[in-house]
Amino acid sequence: MRISVIGCGYLGATHAACMAELGFEVVGVEIDPVKRAGLAAGKVPFFEPGLQDLLAEHVASGRLRFTDSAQEAAEFADVHFVCVGTPQVAEGLGADVSQVDGAIELLAPHLTRPAVVVGKSTVPVGTAPRLAARLAELAPAGADAELVWNPEFLREGFAVADTLRPDRLVLGGATPHAEELLREVYAAALADGTPLLLTDYATAELVKSAANAFLATKISFINAIAEVCEVVGADVVDLADALGHDDRIGRKFLNAGIGFGGGCLPKDIRAFVHRAGELGVEDAVSFLRQVDDINQRRREHVVAIATAMLDGSVSGKRVGVWGAAFKPDSDDVRDSPALWIAGQLHLRGADVRVYDPEAGKTAALMFPTLTYAANPIDAATDADLLLHLTEWKEFRALDPVAVGDVVTRKQVLDGRNLLDFDAWRAAGWTVRGLGRR
Structure with missing residues (x-):
C-alpha cells in the first residue's frame, strides 16, 4: 500500500513521517514552495520532539518524498490523508474550511481508480x-473514491508518539473496503491494543471538537476556582490534588495558571459554538463562551498582578519573561498567553526581555518589538520582576540563588505554579503564584 498526505504543515508533516516509519511509501503534497523545499531537504519548519530525525531518516531512505502535484499523488497512492489547516475565519468565530475544500477539489479529478480519502x-x-458528495462528483472513479473521517488527537510535544501509538482510532463513514485498508494502515497500533471505533460521519467530526471543548472547560474551571482561592486564602494546588483523587474527575488538566492557547483549543471551541448556532442549538453549548472568557481573563489577571508587584506601574520597569510558546516542547506561539502577557507589559511601558528555548524565532515574527534573550539568565538580568510563563523543565532546574545574583529585585510571579516556592523563598525571593497561599 502507498500513502499520500495532502498538506504538510504540523499535522501533515508529522503524519507523513510516521507513516514512513511504519513502513509505507509516502508522498507528501505541499503547494508552498518554501515549505516543500525544506521538507524535501529533510528539514522540519517547526519544533516537535523526535520529528526532525524521523523525517530526515525517511527522506534520505527514499521512503518519503514531497511534491506539489496532486496528479502524481493520485497515481501513486491508494490512501490519501487530508491534513490541511482549518483556522478561525478572519471576521468571525467559525472555522475556515477552504483548505479542506481546496484539497478535495485538487485531488478528486485525478482519482481514476478506487481510492480511500481520509x-x-x-x-x-x-x-x-458535503465533501463525500463532492468527491464522488469530481472523481472519475465515482463512488469508488470513498471518504472516511479519521480525526487527529495530537498533542504538541507528543505528536510522534500520538501518531504511532494513538489512544484511540475513530473512523467515520467507513465502508467495509475502506475499513479493511485503514486497518492495514493502522495495523501496528491495533496490534498494540489501540481501540478502533466505527461511527457515522457526524460523530467522527464531533469527537475532536467535543474533546477539546471538555479539556478547555476543565482548564477554565480550575482557573476560575483559583480566583476564589486567592480571595479566601486557599491553595489551588492542594485543592486540585484533593479533587484529582476522585476518579470521576482525575488530576490531569487541573493545573491552574495563565490559561490555554495554541492553534487548537481556542479556535476549536469558538468554531464549535459558532456551528451550534448555525444548527439552532447554541444554547446547549453557550457555557463554552464563559470557558473562553475565563481563559482570556487569566491573561489580564497576570498583567494586573505583575503591575501590583511593580508598585502600581510597569512603565520603565524591566521585566524578565521565561517562556513564549503556549506550552513546553513546542515553538508554537499561536494565541500564546505567555507572549500576550509579555506584549501587554511592553505596550504599557515595561522593558521586557523574553527567553524561550525553542520559540524565540517564532515569537519574534509575531511580536518583533520585544527584546529576546539568549538564555534565561540574560532574560533575568537587572529585572525588577521575573515571570515564569511557559513550563519548560529548564526553568525549574535553575538555581534561585544564581538567578537572584543578576536581578535588581528578587520577585517572581509563577504563572504555572511549578517552581519550588520554598527553595525560591529561602533564597530571598518574594514569590507569587496563581491561586496559591
Missing part, C-alpha cells in the same frame, strides 16, 4: 457528507 482535519460537523 479526512484528518478538524472540521465543523456536517462537512464530511
Whole structure:
C-alpha cells in the first residue's frame, strides 16, 4: 500500500513521517514552495520532539518524498490523508474550511481508480457528507473514491508518539473496503491494543471538537476556582490534588495558571459554538463562551498582578519573561498567553526581555518589538520582576540563588505554579503564584 498526505504543515508533516516509519511509501503534497523545499531537504519548519530525525531518516531512505502535484499523488497512492489547516475565519468565530475544500477539489479529478480519502482535519460537523458528495462528483472513479473521517488527537510535544501509538482510532463513514485498508494502515497500533471505533460521519467530526471543548472547560474551571482561592486564602494546588483523587474527575488538566492557547483549543471551541448556532442549538453549548472568557481573563489577571508587584506601574520597569510558546516542547506561539502577557507589559511601558528555548524565532515574527534573550539568565538580568510563563523543565532546574545574583529585585510571579516556592523563598525571593497561599 502507498500513502499520500495532502498538506504538510504540523499535522501533515508529522503524519507523513510516521507513516514512513511504519513502513509505507509516502508522498507528501505541499503547494508552498518554501515549505516543500525544506521538507524535501529533510528539514522540519517547526519544533516537535523526535520529528526532525524521523523525517530526515525517511527522506534520505527514499521512503518519503514531497511534491506539489496532486496528479502524481493520485497515481501513486491508494490512501490519501487530508491534513490541511482549518483556522478561525478572519471576521468571525467559525472555522475556515477552504483548505479542506481546496484539497478535495485538487485531488478528486485525478482519482481514476478506487481510492480511500481520509479526512484528518478538524472540521465543523456536517462537512464530511458535503465533501463525500463532492468527491464522488469530481472523481472519475465515482463512488469508488470513498471518504472516511479519521480525526487527529495530537498533542504538541507528543505528536510522534500520538501518531504511532494513538489512544484511540475513530473512523467515520467507513465502508467495509475502506475499513479493511485503514486497518492495514493502522495495523501496528491495533496490534498494540489501540481501540478502533466505527461511527457515522457526524460523530467522527464531533469527537475532536467535543474533546477539546471538555479539556478547555476543565482548564477554565480550575482557573476560575483559583480566583476564589486567592480571595479566601486557599491553595489551588492542594485543592486540585484533593479533587484529582476522585476518579470521576482525575488530576490531569487541573493545573491552574495563565490559561490555554495554541492553534487548537481556542479556535476549536469558538468554531464549535459558532456551528451550534448555525444548527439552532447554541444554547446547549453557550457555557463554552464563559470557558473562553475565563481563559482570556487569566491573561489580564497576570498583567494586573505583575503591575501590583511593580508598585502600581510597569512603565520603565524591566521585566524578565521565561517562556513564549503556549506550552513546553513546542515553538508554537499561536494565541500564546505567555507572549500576550509579555506584549501587554511592553505596550504599557515595561522593558521586557523574553527567553524561550525553542520559540524565540517564532515569537519574534509575531511580536518583533520585544527584546529576546539568549538564555534565561540574560532574560533575568537587572529585572525588577521575573515571570515564569511557559513550563519548560529548564526553568525549574535553575538555581534561585544564581538567578537572584543578576536581578535588581528578587520577585517572581509563577504563572504555572511549578517552581519550588520554598527553595525560591529561602533564597530571598518574594514569590507569587496563581491561586496559591
